[in-house]
Amino acid sequence: MQADPRGVLTGIHFIDGDHACCEGALAAGARFAAGYPITPSTEVVERFAARIPTVGGIFIQMEDELAASITIQGAVWGGAKAFTVTSGPGFSLMMEHIGYAAMTETPCVFVNVQRGGPSTGLPTLPAQADMMQARWGSHGDYEIIALSPNSPQECFDLTVRAFNLSEEYRTPVMFMMDECVGHMTEKVVIPPAEQVEVYPRRHTRRAPGAYKPYEPEADLVPEMVHAGEGYRFHITGLTHDEWGYPNMNVATQDRLVRRLQQKIRAAEDRLTMVDEHGLEDAEVVVVSYGITSRVAERAIEMARQRGVKAGRCRLIGVWPFPDRHLKALAARVKAFVVPEINLGQIAREGERAAGGAARTIPVTHAGGGVHRPQDILEAIMEAAR
Amino acid sequence: MSALPEIVNPVEPLLRTERMPHIWCPGCGIGTTVNCFARALLESQRNLDRVAVVSGIGCSGRVAGYVKLDSFHTTHGRAIPFATGLKLANPSLEVVVYSGDGDLFAIGGNHFIHAARRNVDIKVICVNNLIYAMTGGQTGPATPSTAITATAPYGCYEPSFNLCALAEAAGASYVARWTTFHVRQLTKSMGEVLRKRGFCFIEVLSPCPTLYQRRNKMGDGLDTMKFYKEKSRVRNGAPTSEVALTKDGEIAVGKFVDRERPDYIESMRGRLSEQLGDRYVEMECPVCQ
Amino acid sequence: MPVTEIRIAGFGGQGVILSAIVIGKAVSIFEGAHATMTQSFGPEARGGACSAQVVLSDRPINYPYVTRPDVLVVMSQEAYSRFTPELKDGGILIVEEELVRISGLRSGIRVYSVPATRLAEELGRRMVLNVVMVGFFAAVTGLVSADALRQAVADSVPPATRELNRRAFDKGYEYGLAKAGAPIEEYDPAPMEVE
Numbered sequence: 001m002q003a004d005p006r007g008v009l010t011g012i013h014f015i016d017g018d019h020a021c022c023e024g025a026l027a028a029g030a031r032f033a034a035g036y037p038i039t040p041s042t043e044v045v046e047r048f049a050a051r052i053p054t055v056g057g058i059f060i061q062m063e064d065e066l067a068a069s070i071t072i073q074g075a076v077w078g079g080a081k082a083f084t085v086t087s088g089p090g091f092s093l094m095m096e097h098i099g100y101a102a103m104t105e106t107p108c109v110f111v112n113v114q115r116g117g118p119s120t121g122l123p124t125l126p127a128q129a130d131m132m133q134a135r136w137g138s139h140g141d142y143e144i145i146a147l148s149p150n151s152p153q154e155c156f157d158l159t160v161r162a163f164n165l166s167e168e169y170r171t172p173v174m175f176m177m178d179e180c181v182g183h184m185t186e187k188v189v190i191p192p193a194e195q196v197e198v199y200p201r202r203h204t205r206r207a208p209g210a211y212k213p214y215e216p217e218a219d220l221v222p223e224m225v226h227a228g229e230g231y232r233f234h235i236t237g238l239t240h241d242e243w244g245y246p247n248m249n250v251a252t253q254d255r256l257v258r259r260l261q262q263k264i265r266a267a268e269d270r271l272t273m274v275d276e277h278g279l280e281d282a283e284v285v286v287v288s289y290g291i292t293s294r295v296a297e298r299a300i301e302m303a304r305q306r307g308v309k310a311g312r313c314r315l316i317g318v319w320p321f322p323d324r325h326l327k328a329l330a331a332r333v334k335a336f337v338v339p340e341i342n343l344g345q346i347a348r349e350g351e352r353a354a355g356g357a358a359r360t361i362p363v364t365h366a367g368g369g370v371h372r373p374q375d376i377l378e379a380i381m382e383a384a385r
Numbered sequence: 386m387s388a389l390p391e392i393v394n395p396v397e398p399l400l401r402t403e404r405m406p407h408i409w410c411p412g413c414g415i416g417t418t419v420n421c422f423a424r425a426l427l428e429s430q431r432n433l434d435r436v437a438v439v440s441g442i443g444c445s446g447r448v449a450g451y452v453k454l455d456s457f458h459t460t461h462g463r464a465i466p467f468a469t470g471l472k473l474a475n476p477s478l479e480v481v482v483y484s485g486d487g488d489l490f491a492i493g494g495n496h497f498i499h500a501a502r503r504n505v506d507i508k509v510i511c512v513n514n515l516i517y518a519m520t521g522g523q524t525g526p527a528t529p530s531t532a533i534t535a536t537a538p539y540g541c542y543e544p545s546f547n548l549c550a551l552a553e554a555a556g557a558s559y560v561a562r563w564t565t566f567h568v569r570q571l572t573k574s575m576g577e578v579l580r581k582r583g584f585c586f587i588e589v590l591s592p593c594p595t596l597y598q599r600r601n602k603m604g605d606g607l608d609t610m611k612f613y614k615e616k617s618r619v620r621n622g623a624p625t626s627e628v629a630l631t632k633d634g635e636i637a638v639g640k641f642v643d644r645e646r647p648d649y650i651e652s653m654r655g656r657l658s659e660q661l662g663d664r665y666v667e668m669e670c671p672v673c674q
Numbered sequence: 675m676p677v678t679e680i681r682i683a684g685f686g687g688q689g690v691i692l693s694a695i696v697i698g699k700a701v702s703i704f705e706g707a708h709a710t711m712t713q714s715f716g717p718e719a720r721g722g723a724c725s726a727q728v729v730l731s732d733r734p735i736n737y738p739y740v741t742r743p744d745v746l747v748v749m750s751q752e753a754y755s756r757f758t759p760e761l762k763d764g765g766i767l768i769v770e771e772e773l774v775r776i777s778g779l780r781s782g783i784r785v786y787s788v789p790a791t792r793l794a795e796e797l798g799r800r801m802v803l804n805v806v807m808v809g810f811f812a813a814v815t816g817l818v819s820a821d822a823l824r825q826a827v828a829d830s831v832p833p834a835t836r837e838l839n840r841r842a843f844d845k846g847y848e849y850g851l852a853k854a855g856a857p858i859e860e861y862d863p864a865p866m867e868v869e
Contacts, residue, residue, distance in 0.1 A: 006666070014699040014709075031668060032474055034466075053657045055668035058473050063499040067466035070459060073435040074439070074470025077457065079479065082470070100460050134458075183693065184738055189704040189737035227455040227471060228478050234401075234450060236458035245404065246450060246458075297736035373737065 005193035017155040017181040020045035024159025031057030032082035034071040040179040041113035044085040065090035069097035079226040083109035088117045099138030101172035111175040113182040116367030126179035127367030129342035134174040143264035146174035146319035148289040164199035180291035213244040220263035273317035282311030284383040289315040299376035308384045330354035335383035339363035396423035412606025413563035414591030425575035439468040441488035445512040448483040462493030486513040489523040501555035506648045513594040522596030529632040551626040558583030560642035564590040566613035679740040683725040684749030689804030694726030704822035710738040779801025806846035
């Protein structure tokens with residue numbers, strides 16, 4: 001389906017990642033946003049608040065992030081595409097509703113412009129330390145999709161994709177920006193609406209009575225309806241059967257939770273989104289994501305100048321983790337070097353995927369800035385030895 | 386032998402009968418309130434396909450699971466913000482929040498006051514049983530002083546909220562209180578809020594014989610009806626500051642507030658049209674047919 | 675253009691960020707090359723230290739930060755003290771001459787000074803000093819074409835102020851052309867003042 005042209009600001013712009021993310025949401029068809037101010041993410045909703053009254057939609061500033069993260073889900077069941085935007089402390093408050101969205105299969109997007117933590121941490125400075133929280137932050141077992149952009153252009157492109165994936169898999173999608181990408185200004189090309197592909201809501205064609213809210217299709221994703229359409233359906237965060245009714249026994253729990261996991265795990269290959277370069281002869285692969293991938297690129301160039309065969313594997317999709325892809329890669333290289341602005345969150349995933357076939361060297365950073373390319377270079381040189 | 390004529394309870398079409406029996410205890414008042422709600426809905430002649438019920442967590446939170454309407458059982462305390470999103474995304478819906486005193490006023494207290502301030506057009510029915518019932522009868526924000534609860538074994542010594550005063554102070558357009566003894570009046574109030582635009586609040590005092598009345602030696606469900614009958618006094622229009630509840634004192638009931646304020650959508654539309662003129666575009670639900 | 679790093683610094687309210695946006699926009703949109711702009715500012719909305727960085731290049735830019743600027747534009751004494759040490763040897767220093775007193779500068783830096791605030795005041799609006807500065811920058815560095823910058827200015831300011839800003843740009847540009855051939859080269863470190 002093509003994008004609604006009213007939301008697409010076609011043209012060439014010089015804007016930052018936060019603003020580009022907002023434009024991506026509008027292009028993807030988001031007509032509802034709820035938020036609570038928090039640095040360094042607020043510009044996304046500030047722009048949305050300015051733009052949406054002339055596009056046709058609603059922005060509401062809620063009393064806290066708990067509210068924002070569930071208000072958007074009410075809007076989704078009312079028929080809108082909706083999202084919320086936050087940073088670390090607010091993301092922590094949103095965890096209960098990431099779980100609710102996963103459990104009720106409510107398509108929506110959570111944007112997290114990451115800053116230094118824990119707690120209030122470094123409000124204006126970057127980190128990438130919420131990656132595991134994005135994956136595991138809400139209680140219970142569920143699978144998640146998370147994307148990580150490394151430029152304002154990707155903040156636009158991948159926000160569109162985040163909405164599309166949330167609709168296709170009926171799952172909350174985490175859009176994991178960082179302060180650097182959010183506040184970096186570059187050229188952003190927004191194509192004409194007819195070139196923006198939008199995934200429509202998986203609305204059922206079944207009549208009321210013949211429709212079960214949680215009866216999965218072949219890809220394990222059930223079809224959806226909205227309030228007010230005559231289906232008289234029920235939605236709950238309790239363990240539920242295919243009718244959506246609470247049914248709290250072991251068998252129902254097993255069937256439901258495994259399906260929630262499998263609908264995403266089974267699509268791992270389709271959801272593997274990487275940007276790779278120089279892997280034909282690479283002995284050392286720098287696995288990175290977000291802003292760090294751009295710092296790593298300089299280190300890779302420096303290593304190549306020193307005769308080290310280094311290559312790039314940038315994770316655009318971080319969750320589900322591209323296990324199979326990295327496992328295959330590990331089989332033909334010496335080592336993974338994993339720089340990230342945290343103390344080693346995705347490095348462990350890389351190590352797990354490599355399964356001992358390649359060494360994994362984390363390059364950690366506690367947050368507040370980006371790595372020095374030199375530090376990544378040293379790890380590459382060490383890996384090549 | 387000819388078959389007896391089938392007797393159908395008039396509210397049955399509004400209930401998910403396949404979900405019966407319900408989980409509520411004997412003597413519990415929640416079912417009574419649901420009966421009143423169903424009757425009010427039927428009398429309102431509304432298109433029931435356009436009525437949605439949103440609940441939080443707790444015994445009253447289970448109402449959403451028993452009414453045959455679009456119904457959402459959300460997270461603890463968050464029924465109101467969910468309902469806010471639902472209403473704003475599709476203003477043609479009548480959105481009713483049905484939940485308990487603990488859910489709405491402790492964990493959800495912040496959402497309650499802000500939704501009232503915004504005057505979002507949602508109708509909040511609070512079944513007030515004075516405790517957290519589903520978790521075993523602990524102290525809640527409406528528990529009266531000296532009452533015994535699971536977490537106040539020597540009697541509660543915190544002051545309680547006057548829910549009606551709180552609702553009025555925060556900006557609610559309509560505030561009423563009844564007990565489960567006052568089924569006619571409650572049904573009438575529910576009918577009124579279904580016709581009124583803006584944030585409306587009805588507090589329904591309701592027994593929890595299992596956990597509140599038993600612990601406080603107040604008898605069973607029937608004894609509580611007698612207690613409500615004896616202690617209640619209709620005080621329509623009374624200042625909400627004078628209607629605070631105590632453990633054994635008078636229960637002021639009635640409609641306390643009924644006023645006109647522009648609701649959220651009206652205020653938003655007014656301001657944005659004034660500022661943007663022709664550039665203002667009303668939301669149309671992009672994924673609805 | 676090889677990778678060129680520019681830092682513009684002053685205090686909040688001088689339009690530091692807008693001047694960086696204009697340069698980045700001129701290069702990435704109107705000249706078809708690449709530009710990345712990043713910024714940092716103090717907690718105060720006005721009057722705090724403010725700095726914007728622009729990296730320009732013919733090729734896509736990976737590392738987005740300025741480490742050794744080729745060009746440093748300073749509009750406050752604090753910015754001068756803080757950022758001149760990182761200026762590349764042989765780099766260009768542009769100063770708002772009435773706000774910055776040059777002292778203790780190492781040799782090998784080409785210095786151009788402009789009374790941007792006064793020139794802006796002559797146009798009747800002090801707030802356009804940033805665009806005067808961009809015009810001056812265009813003339814003395816020759817890094818970005820004046821046409822591209824004029825388009826970027828017009829695209830970045832409110833329509834009602836376009837004409838004023840165009841005049842501000844031209845004023846700085848002309849002032850710069852007169853000075854372009856004659857930087858205060860090899861700034862004499864001898865009479866260094868101890869502060």
